[in-house]
Amino acid sequence: xxPTRKKRLLLILMVAMGVSIAVAIFLTAFKENIMFFKSPTExxxxxxxxxxxxxxxxxxxxxxxxxxxxxLKVQFIVTDFAADVRVEYEGILPDLFREGQGVVTxxxxxxxxxxxxxxxxxxxxxxxxxPEAAGALQEAKEKMKGAE
Amino acid sequence: xxxxxxQFLLILSLCTAAVLMLxxxxxYFKNNDSLMRAGRPLAYVLFLLVLTSFLILVALFxxxxxxxxxxxxxxxxxxxxxxxxxxxxxxxxxxxxxxVTVQALWIAAVARYSxxxxxxxxxxxxxxxxxxxxxxxxxxxxxxxxxxxxxxAPLDGRDLNPLLQDFGMIIHPPLLYFGYVGMSVAFSLAVAxxxxxQIDEKWIRWxxxxxxxxxxxxxxxxxxxxxxxxxELGWGGWWFxxxxxxxxxxPWLAGTALIHVQAVSERKNAFRGWTVLLAIIAxxxxxxxxFLVRSGSITSVHSFAADPFRGIFILILLAIYAGGALTxxxxxxxxxxxxxTINLNSKETLLLxxxxxxxxxxxTILLGTIFPMIFEAMGKKISVGSPYFGLMxxxxxxxxxxxxxxxxxxxxxxxNVLTAIKSLIPxxxxxxVLTVIAFYVFDTLNLRATAGIFxxxxxxxxxxxxxxxxxxxxxxxxxxxxxxxxxxxxxLFGMSMTEHKDVEKDILLKPGxxxxxxxxxxxxxxxxxxxxxxxxxxxxxxTVKQNGNQLVELHPQKRFYPKQQQPMTEADIxxxxxxxxxxxxxxxxxxxxDWAVRIYIKPFIRWMWFGxxxxxxxxVIALFSKRNKRQEHQQVDQVMKARLGLS
Numbered sequence: 080x081x082p083t084r085k086k087r088l089l090l091i092l093m094v095a096m097g098v099s100i101a102v103a104i105f106l107t108a109f110k111e112n113i114m115f116f117k118s119p120t121e122x123x124x125x126x127x128x129x130x131x132x133x134x135x136x137x138x139x140x141x142x143x144x145x146x147x148x149x150x151l152k153v154q155f156i157v158t159d160f161a162a163d164v165r166v167e168y169e170g171i172l173p174d175l176f177r178e179g180q181g182v183v184t185x186x187x188x189x190x191x192x193x194x195x196x197x198x199x200x201x202x203x204x205x206x207x208x209x210p211e212a213a214g215a216l217q218e219a220k221e222k223m224k225g226a227e
Numbered sequence: 228x229x230x231x232x233x234q235f236l237l238i239l240s241l242c243t244a245a246v247l248m249l250x251x252x253x254x255y256f257k258n259n260d261s262l263m264r265a266g267r268p269l270a271y272v273l274f275l276l277v278l279t280s281f282l283i284l285v286a287l288f289x290x291x292x293x294x295x296x297x298x299x300x301x302x303x304x305x306x307x308x309x310x311x312x313x314x315x316x317x318x319x320x321x322x323x324x325x326x327v328t329v330q331a332l333w334i335a336a337v338a339r340y341s342x343x344x345x346x347x348x349x350x351x352x353x354x355x356x357x358x359x360x361x362x363x364x365x366x367x368x369x370x371x372x373x374x375x376x377x378x379x380a381p382l383d384g385r386d387l388n389p390l391l392q393d394f395g396m397i398i399h400p401p402l403l404y405f406g407y408v409g410m411s412v413a414f415s416l417a418v419a420x421x422x423x424x425q426i427d428e429k430w431i432r433w434x435x436x437x438x439x440x441x442x443x444x445x446x447x448x449x450x451x452x453x454x455x456x457x458x459e460l461g462w463g464g465w466w467f468x469x470x471x472x473x474x475x476x477x478p479w480l481a482g483t484a485l486i487h488v489q490a491v492s493e494r495k496n497a498f499r500g501w502t503v504l505l506a507i508i509a510x511x512x513x514x515x516x517x518f519l520v521r522s523g524s525i526t527s528v529h530s531f532a533a534d535p536f537r538g539i540f541i542l543i544l545l546a547i548y549a550g551g552a553l554t555x556x557x558x559x560x561x562x563x564x565x566x567x568t569i570n571l572n573s574k575e576t577l578l579l580x581x582x583x584x585x586x587x588x589x590x591t592i593l594l595g596t597i598f599p600m601i602f603e604a605m606g607k608k609i610s611v612g613s614p615y616f617g618l619m620x621x622x623x624x625x626x627x628x629x630x631x632x633x634x635x636x637x638x639x640x641x642x643n644v645l646t647a648i649k650s651l652i653p654x655x656x657x658x659x660v661l662t663v664i665a666f667y668v669f670d671t672l673n674l675r676a677t678a679g680i681f682x683x684x685x686x687x688x689x690x691x692x693x694x695x696x697x698x699x700x701x702x703x704x705x706x707x708x709x710x711x712x713x714x715x716x717x718x719l720f721g722m723s724m725t726e727h728k729d730v731e732k733d734i735l736l737k738p739g740x741x742x743x744x745x746x747x748x749x750x751x752x753x754x755x756x757x758x759x760x761x762x763x764x765x766x767x768x769x770t771v772k773q774n775g776n777q778l779v780e781l782h783p784q785k786r787f788y789p790k791q792q793q794p795m796t797e798a799d800i801x802x803x804x805x806x807x808x809x810x811x812x813x814x815x816x817x818x819x820x821d822w823a824v825r826i827y828i829k830p831f832i833r834w835m836w837f838g839x840x841x842x843x844x845x846x847v848i849a850l851f852s853k854r855n856k857r858q859e860h861q862q863v864d865q866v867m868k869a870r871l872g873l874s
Contacts, residue, residue: 104622105591109598112615116608134610146816151735151823170733171813171823174794214608 114185118215123162127188135164135194136183137215144178157182157194159219168196175201181216230295233283234374240276240331241364247273247334247357251350255422263350270338270353273360277331281324284373285315294380297321297373303386303790305761313397314387319521319537320373322400326517327363329401330408334360337412343433351419359411362544370540386790389762395455403448403475407513409441410478413485414510414552417503421555424562426499428492434506435489436850442482443846449475450839458798463809463827465725465835468613473596474516477589481509484585486846491575494639498579500563504556505582511549512589517541519596570641577634581627588623592616621675628682628719632689635712651689658684669728669830679723687716704852711845714838721834732826735816745828747808748772753820754785754812762786764797767812767822771801778808783824785812806830 116134117127127133135157143156152169155178166184176182176199186196247269254262284297288311293299297320302311316325334356341349367373416434420426452475457465466472485505492502518541569575595611602609632654636647661684666672672680690712697705730745738753752768764784771778781799788795798811806828813823 101587105619108615108618109595109611112612112618114610114612116610132612134608149735151733151813151816171825174796 116183116215118219119157119159119162119164120215120219122164122188122194130187132185132187132197134183134185135166135196136181137164137219139176139178139180139182141179157184159215161219164194165192166194166196168199170199172199173201177201229283229287229290230292230374230376233280233287234372236276236280236283237364237368237372237374240273240280240327241361241368243269243273243276244357244360244364248354248361249357250354251357252354255347255350255354260346263346266350266353267338269357270334273357274331274335277328277364281315281328284321284324285312288312288315291384292380293382293384294376294378295373296375296377299377299381299384301384301387303384303761305790306384306387306392307760309397310387310392313391316400317387317391317396320367320371322404323363323367323371323521324373325401326404326408327360327367329404330356330360330363330411333408333412337415337437341433343429348419348423348430351422352415355415355418355422356411359415359548362547366537366540366544370537386761386788389786389788389791389793389795390459392761392788393455393459395451395459399448399451399455402444402451406441406443406445406448407475407478407516409437409444410482410506410510410513412437412441413506414548417506418552418555421503421552421559424559426492426503426563428494428496431489431493431499431502435486435493438482438486438489438506439846439850442479442486443843445475445479445482446839446843446846449479450836450843453839454836457832458800460796463731463798463811463825463829465832468595468616470596471516471520473592473616474519477512477593477596478509478516480585480589480592481505481512484582484589485509487578487585488582491578495569495575496566497569497575498565500556500560500565501579501582503563505586507549507552507556508586508589511545511552512593514541514545514548518545572637572642572644574634574637574639574642577630577637580630581634584623584627584630588620591619591623595619621678624682625678628686628715631686631712631715632693635690635693635708654685654688654692657688661688669724672723673727676723676727679719679726683716683719683723685716686712686719690716702853704849707845707847707849707852709845710848711842714841714843714845716838717834717841718838721831721836721838724831725829725835728830729832730828733813734824734826735821736824737819737821742826744826746773747778747828748775749810749824749826751822751824754815754822757784761790762788765812765815767810767824769799769810769824771808771810781808781810783810783812785814802833804833807832 114132114134115128116136119135119137121127122135137157137159140156140158140163143154145154146152147154150169151171152167153172154165154167156163157166158164166186168184168186180201183200184194184196185198185200186194188194247266250269251263251266254260254265287295287298288302289308291298291302291304291311293302297318301314301318301321306314314321316322334353337356338349338353341352344352413434416430416437420430452472453465456467456472457463485502488498488502488505492498518538521537521541569579595615599608599610632651633644633647636651637644658681662677662681665680665684666677690709694701694709701709732742732744734742736742736751738751741748741750743749748771750770750772752770754765754767757764757766764786766782766784769781769783771781779801781801783799784797786795786797787793796811796813798809800810801808809827809829811825813825815822
């Protein structure tokens with residue numbers, strides 16, 4: 080092998096190594112941070128990732144919001160009208176959080192079927208429902224129709 | 228009546244744009260001078276038409292003409308005048324019209340300030356810009372017409388989204404659009420050059436200045452967006468990796484790669500194909516951004532309008548522009564082969580590395596942004612969490628920060644890398660010592676913050692040394708580069724501190740109750756009702772004390788806009804050189820007047836934005852480079868000579 084070829088080969092090897100390291104990091108970071116969206120029906124059917132955060136979306140059930148006195152802890156129920164999931168959250172709820180309206184929560188499921196949310200997102204204007212939550216409600220509606 | 232005129236002007240604009248798209252280009256292919264000469268006047272006419280129709284829309288808002296659908300949907304009788312004006316671009320239709328108006332302005336500017344280009348060049352450029360204008364004007368007319376009429380007219384409007392009733396909304400979108408659309412000039416230059424089949428250095432030099440201006444606008448637009456989100460959304464964050472934020476960040480990353488590569492390709496016959504490709508990528512990302520913002524296909528705080536037809540329309544435009552340009556590129560790439568060889572030990576290599584790092588960052592973030600859409604198409608709903616973006620960008624910015632001083636240090640053409648590294652070693656130690664000091668002053672930092680701050684010191688120290696050592700009088704190009712790089716250092720420092728040393732507290736406070744955070748005492752004095760302009764607010768009063776001395780009394784508000792039946796949190800901030808104190812109201816918890824209150828201490832957050840402003844300033848300063856001017860004069864002389872010679 081001529082010295083130029085050797086140099087070139089070395090360069091190619093280095094680039095290949097760099098690229099594979101980059102791809103490996105990329106895939107790991109991606110896998111770690113991918114978050115699935117689940118509807119209450121799916122959660123009740125135990126179809127959710129264990130021990131990692133996911134997004135739960137639907138409607139905040141009417142008259143389901145309760146406050147734990149002297150703290151910022153709240154509990155409410157997220158429903159898609161086919162199934163309900165109890166959610167606990169400590170912190171400040173977004174401005175547009177209201178009973179009977181769409182919501183997306185991010186958190187983990189605990190063994191006693193309570194969803195502990197780290198983050199609560201509500202829609203951002205009067206005409207806007209989080210698309211994921213709207214989709215979940217739509218699906219549940221169709222399923223219920225199919226059951227009848 | 229006025230609305231019909233506006234509509235008519237829009238139709239005229241579309242026709243003019245179509246003529247601009249066809250006539251000068253036909254002139255170029257037929258070698259017909261008079262057709263090619265039509266380009267400049269057509270550009271001015273187009274600008275006047277579009278601007279007039281935009282001003283008519285503003286006038287409709289100011290005069291509260293509720294017979295226009297767009298006006299009653301986004302304005303109301305109580306809306307103050309300043310927000311009636313800005314409501315023009317507060318929602319989809321108007322903001323697309325503003326997009327087109329800004330583009331027409333860029334076209335007119337290109338027509339006006341292009342003396343150094345030959346007739347055949349400028350005619351191609353204007354025609355390509357005409358293609359873009361035609362597409363987007365068609366989009367305005369057929370998919371988002373702001374002049375649509377409602378009959379009978381409602382008595383009152385539905386009001387502007389309260390989030391948008393703010394000073395930030397007045398300036399953030401126009402500036403961001405100037406940057407976004409400005410990238411269309413670099414794109415058109417690239418495509419026009421591909422059509423002609425050759426790129427020389429004056430072509431690139433000329434396009435570099437326009438790219439610099441567009442990049443500067445984009446930078447300041449993004450900073451304003453970040454600042455606005457910080458104080459207006461009431462969440463205290465400055466960047467959320469929201470798809471719409473990414474939409475503006477992607478062209479910025481690609482643009483950063485572009486302006487660095489242009490520095491090489493204007494000096495040498497090298498990397499020309501890469502320059503052209505980056506210009507195409509940057510503008511394609513701008514269109515993709517418009518798609519992300521306007522289609523509402525992604526969960527985002529910005530998706531105010533969701534309409535699949537509009538989304539598809541923009542996707543088709545994207546397919547035509549990007550697809551067409553890339554096809555042309557594939558056909559012509561052989562003619563763009565580098566003629567000059569590049570020495571590995573030179574600034575050129577490092578600038579190439581810079582562009583590779585930035586383009587990798589672009590695609591990593593692009594993937595994270597559009598991946599949920601791809602999954603959605605397969606029936607699975609996922610989202611990509613912000614830690615992904617943060618980690619990837621952090622990793623990619625390490626080589627950027629490490630190599631930046633080396634790139635600035637190395638000479639053009641041929642240098643010795645080892646000598647350059649040796650001259651940088653002392654700065655490595657200076658940066659290390661400063662980082663250790665910072666580590667103790669700020670009471671331990673985590674790994675990422677330490678790395679970020681070290682990067683900041685490293686870049687700052689080497690940049691300053693290069694200024695001190697610079698032989699002779701520094702030129703504008705060098706000053707611009709140094710200011711921008713110091714901006715990177717300031718940004719890195721501010722960002723690392725804000726991200727990793729901020730303290731936050733969500734707490735329940737009874738009237739009269741106090742709480743401590745980071746050495747400050749916050750006393751909640753209760754809430755009272757106030758009525759301002761078109762909203763009512765519950766205004767809290769919180770006294771902030773340090774060591775028993777009152778620092779400031781903050782008045783965060785929970786506003787209520789009756790028209791939209793919508794509450795909104797308005798934070799109050801005590802800004803400072805080394806930290807911001809940020810207070811916002813959550814909600815009233817019970818009848819006794821207890822409130823949920825959010826308190827933040829954000830160290831050095833202003834440094835971050837100031838760093839961004841320095842980057843912008845650097846790009847602007849570089850425009851005044853004498854070297855550029857001298858060579859431009861020579862170019863004008865040449866063009867004049869050629870013209871005289873012909874006639």
